[in-house]
Amino acid sequence: MSSRKPVFLITGADLAPQALALLGDYEVVYAGKTPTEADIVALCKQHDPVAIIVRYSKVGAAAMDAAPSLKVISKHGSGTDTIDKAAAAQRGIQVKAAVGANAAAVAEQALALLLACAKSVVQLNERMHAGHWDKATHKSVELAGRTVGLIGLGAIGLRFARMADAMGLRVLGFDPYAKDLPDYVHSVDLETIWRESDALSLHCPLTSDNAKLINVNTLAQCKRGVIVINTARGGLIDEDALLQAVRDGQVHSAGLDSFAVEPMTAPHPFHGEPRILLSPHIGGVTSDAYVNMGVGAAKNALAVLAN
Structure with missing residues (x-):
């Protein structure tokens, strides 16, 4: 049996340390500062994440199909329009948002x-x-x-x-x-x-x-x-x-x-x-909100995985 930890894919280059501290049982993989949809699909094929925390770019059906172990897509923030929620529902993948964090x-x-x-x-x-x-x-x-x-x-x-x-x-x-x-x-x-x-x-x-x-x-x-x-x-x-x-x-x-x-x-x-x-879509980008959104996204994903 493989001892490899299950993977959290972050569609960004970083995550607040307070959020990372919650993910000790998982391997965390970053997609980079400006990932494309194709980048995310490729990373899903490579790592088969159990959870995706969405910061940038879109997560569609192709990414979901490339990650058969995927259980939850958790938004680093409140707006989930960059996630294909219909495709997620068809595949039994839960979509969560860090409502109120920012x-x-x-x-x-x-x-x-x-x-x-x-x-x-x-x-x-x-x-x-x-x-x-x-x-x-x-x-x-x-x-x-x-x-x-x-x-x-x-x-x-x-x-x-x-x-x-x-x-x-x-x-x-x-x-x-x-x-x-x-x-x-x-x-x-x-x-x-x-x-x-x-x-x-x-x-x-x-x-x-x-x-x-x-x-x-x-x-x-x-x-x-x-x-x-x-x-x-x-x-x-x-x-x-x-x-x-x-x-x-x-x-x-x-x-x-x-x-x-x-x-x-x-x-x-x-x-x-x-x-x-x-302004360059920075309304939710403060030091406090960065922590709140990261922690909220991590907790939302972990709650789904715990069930």
């Missing part, structure tokens, strides 16, 4: 982007460094008393809602699955979100039903000068429609941490657009 980090990033948009933080900084003093001509947006519409009221959305309420914003929310909402979140339909929001913030998973939820038609229903924030998934937004709406003034500004294609390729239509603020 909620504080992502909610803070959403708030940072909202404030940066409303207060023109980036533009004013650049003007100051260039020697300008725009006090006489600049007017920022005051958020207190305005309305923010949240799409998705999971751990991240609710955390953001609490911060927005503390700032004096009226909070509208749409989430058909949310229950027992705090009294400061007003549950409404999407039409009300579009019609009444001064700012929109996306906090929902990407599904086939909501792809390009923000599009020409929905943006046209919004107030002129709405602010759009996305720290969820890039596929929720029709990027061409958003860019045109920003240029037309229908959208005041946008703060984006996720994109339809990642990494973003250069040149990109958003590049050089001063009212679109960009």
Whole structure:
């Protein structure tokens, strides 16, 4: 009988030490910083992992078929759209997410982007460094008393809602699955979100039903000068429609941490657009969240393997 330890495949280059400490009974194999789907399939064929912790790239049916011992695919975070869940279900492979592990980090990033948009933080900084003093001509947006519409009221959305309420914003929310909402979140339909929001913030998973939820038609229903924030998934937004709406003034500004294609390729239509603020999908990337997501992903996988 072979004494070789069963394998955990990590679709990334590292895992928090606190998570690794939980995996002492397993061999841990890393796919590297930017693994392709083909890389993951090849590693599955080579190592036949019992568990995959997904950080980067996609895990589809080919990878699952290449790993007959695979029992669980555990997301290093909360969004499982990079995992073919239907294929996993057909093969009896469980899919788990570290729900809430990065909620504080992502909610803070959403708030940072909202404030940066409303207060023109980036533009004013650049003007100051260039020697300008725009006090006489600049007017920022005051958020207190305005309305923010949240799409998705999971751990991240609710955390953001609490911060927005503390700032004096009226909070509208749409989430058909949310229950027992705090009294400061007003549950409404999407039409009300579009019609009444001064700012929109996306906090929902990407599904086939909501792809390009923000599009020409929905943006046209919004107030002129709405602010759009996305720290969820890039596929929720029709990027061409958003860019045109920003240029037309229908959208005041946008703060984006996720994109339809990642990494973003250069040149990109958003590049050089001063009212679109960009960050490289790092909302959940803090030292604390890195540990929380790694530990959560490891514990979720181990719980499945223990059964």
